[in-house]
Each structure stands twice: as C-alpha cells, then as structure tokens.
Amino acid sequence: MSRAQFLKLLAATAGGAALASCSTGPKNEATNQTTPAPAQDSFPLTIDTAFGPTTIDKAPTRVVCLGWINGDVCASLGVIPVLQAAITWGNNENNSNDWFDAAVTKLGAEQPQRYDETDGPDFTAIAAANPDVIINVIGAMDQQQFDKLSKIAPVVTYASDSGDWMTPWDRATTIIGSALGLDAKAKEVVDRVSGKMKQVGKNNPAIQGATFIPSALDPKDENPISLYAPDDVRSVFFEGIGMKRAPILKEADFSGGFYGSWSPERADELQSQFLYTWSTLENAHEVIKNDPLLGKIPAVAKDAFVADNNQRQALALGTSPLGIEWLIDETDFIDQVNAAAEKGTR
Incomplete structure (x- = not known):
C-alpha cells in the first residue's frame, strides 16, 4: 500500500461513513440508554453547520453518528451507540477499539451492533434507526448528503469555518455535547482531557x-x-x-x-x-x-x-x-x- 493510499484509508477509517444509532438518558432495557440525562431546557436549539442551520426541537433520545470518531465522542459523554460501523483497520477482536469498549463496560451498557461501511452511508439503515439527530462533526460530507440526511432528521456537521476531517477533538466534543443537550458534561470532558495533556508537558x-x-x-x-x-x-x-x-x-x-x-x-x-x-x-x-x-x-x-x-x-x-x-x-x-x-x- 502506498502512503497516498494509506492516508485515504486512515481518513476513511478515522470517521468516514461509519454510522451509529446512539441513545441518551437514563439506562433502560428497551434502548440501551445511558446516563447522563440531557438538559431539556436547552431545546429547541439551532446549530450553524457548513451546509446550513440545523434546528433540534427536543433532547435527542436516538442519535445516528456518521463516522466512529463521532461515536467515540458520544461515548465520552455517556452515550453508547446501538448501531455502529465495524472498524476494520486498527480494530480489536470486537471490530471496535479498546477505549470505546472500556467505556461500554464502565457504563454497564451493551456493545452496539456493527455493520460494514465500505460502501458509505447506509441511508436505509439510518432511516430505520428512527433518529432524532444525525451527527457528522468529524468526517466528510457534501451538500447532497446533508440534504438527503436532513429529510430523515436534523443533521449536525462541522462548522462553516472548518472542513472535512478538520475539527479538533475538543471543538467536536463541545458541538456534539450541545447537540445532545450535554453542554456541562462536554465541558467537563474537555477540561479533564486538556488538563491531562498539559500535564504530559509538565512531567x-x-x-x-x-x-x-x-x-x-x-x-x-x-x-x-x-x-x-x-x-x-x-x-x-x-x-x-x-x-x-x-x-x-x-x-x-x-x-x-x-x-x-x-x-x-x-x-x-x-x-x-x-x-x-x-x-x-x-x-x-x-x-x-x-x-x-x-x-x-x-x-x-x-x-x-x-x-x-x-x-x-x-x-x-x-x-x-x-x-x-x-x-x-x-x-x-x-x-x-x-x-x-x-x-x-x-
């Protein structure tokens, strides 16, 4: 594999077309939901994206994520997917990654079902997941995909001043936290991880x-x-x-x-x-x-x-x-x- 091929593969693997139907809120047997509960008074809210504004009328209880990184961010906020693309490069035995699996175990949740994302977003599967919001903050998208997905549910992507694969983890966490009504939790996560990174330099x-x-x-x-x-x-x-x-x-x-x-x-x-x-x-x-x-x-x-x-x-x-x-x-x-x-x- 040439380096050019690798770079394309890494981009696709890092977020690509992975979709994950996620759930938020207190855990229950029906939906594999996990804590914390979203702030209901945050809604309705409008988020400006690179493809136009997105309005979310109520706190999402079912969330679809394009790209496994967006699912990772959801997991850091206490939201575990019920459907997610299989990771096929750098994956563990679950076609997942170790840090995501650790979050699943810590939250007492179930592993998500996984599918092959080789052919890109599966619009049929996304629609069948009956999402309240679709998230692709870290990844690639075009206007046609955005418009098609918007017919299924509100779509939250990277901002107009960003681009494909160019949203840093902390900014992505903040945007996704806002979309899920978990602003306080997102700030807590960003502060904790940023502090740990700064400590590396100090040490x-x-x-x-x-x-x-x-x-x-x-x-x-x-x-x-x-x-x-x-x-x-x-x-x-x-x-x-x-x-x-x-x-x-x-x-x-x-x-x-x-x-x-x-x-x-x-x-x-x-x-x-x-x-x-x-x-x-x-x-x-x-x-x-x-x-x-x-x-x-x-x-x-x-x-x-x-x-x-x-x-x-x-x-x-x-x-x-x-x-x-x-x-x-x-x-x-x-x-x-x-x-x-x-x-x-x-």
Missing part, C-alpha cells in the same frame, strides 16, 4: 516547548514526504501536550486538505526538535534513518523521531477524548516521544 521537560513536525515518510513512495496540516488530529495532539509546530511548516501547502507533500530535495530544510511519522514499513525507524534522502531531515539525523506503525495508536492519536486518554494512560507512546525529544533538544 516531561523535553516535550514542553519542543518544535515538532507531524509527517508520513516512506522512501518507497513516489512522494516520500507528506506533512500533516495544522488542524489535523496529530498536530492538535502534539500541541496539546505542549509542543510547537516547527516554523518551516508555514511554507508547506495544505490547500488540498489534512496533509500536503514536501519536496524530498528540501528534506534538510525540515528543521525541528522532534518528528513524528506514521509508517507501514517493517523496521521503519532504521529504514527511514538510513535512507539517503529522508536521513537528511534534521530530526531524523539526530534520531529525534518516532516512527509509529501501531494501527491502534494511530487511531487514538488526537482523535477523541477516550482515544487520547487511552494513548496517554495505556501505552508507552509518551515515553517514546519524550525519549526522541530529549535527543532533539540537546
């Missing part, structure tokens, strides 16, 4: 203030250097733990979306104290370090980089509150970042 001096470059490097690809945009989940994560985007990234062209290419002839200009790269290669660290072109990247030359080929970690990296907490608490990813940053800040 690791090499991380705090270090400049970083988020990338996807592959010496075998026709475009061996790709860089992630400022609003991409990876950038948001590293900034959240106290790092700063390297100034050279201002010269990159991200007009095409969440990533852009960089000329390999300019590899030595990519100055930073730390570099993150996703890679599908075996022994990626050594392959990249020993490559005659990629080895000219300053952070690579100083061994101040993390080459990650762990799919589950890639899915958790900056995507949702639950994923971020899992990455920090349950893996050694931060230790890897800190060790690399120590080399880059010497």
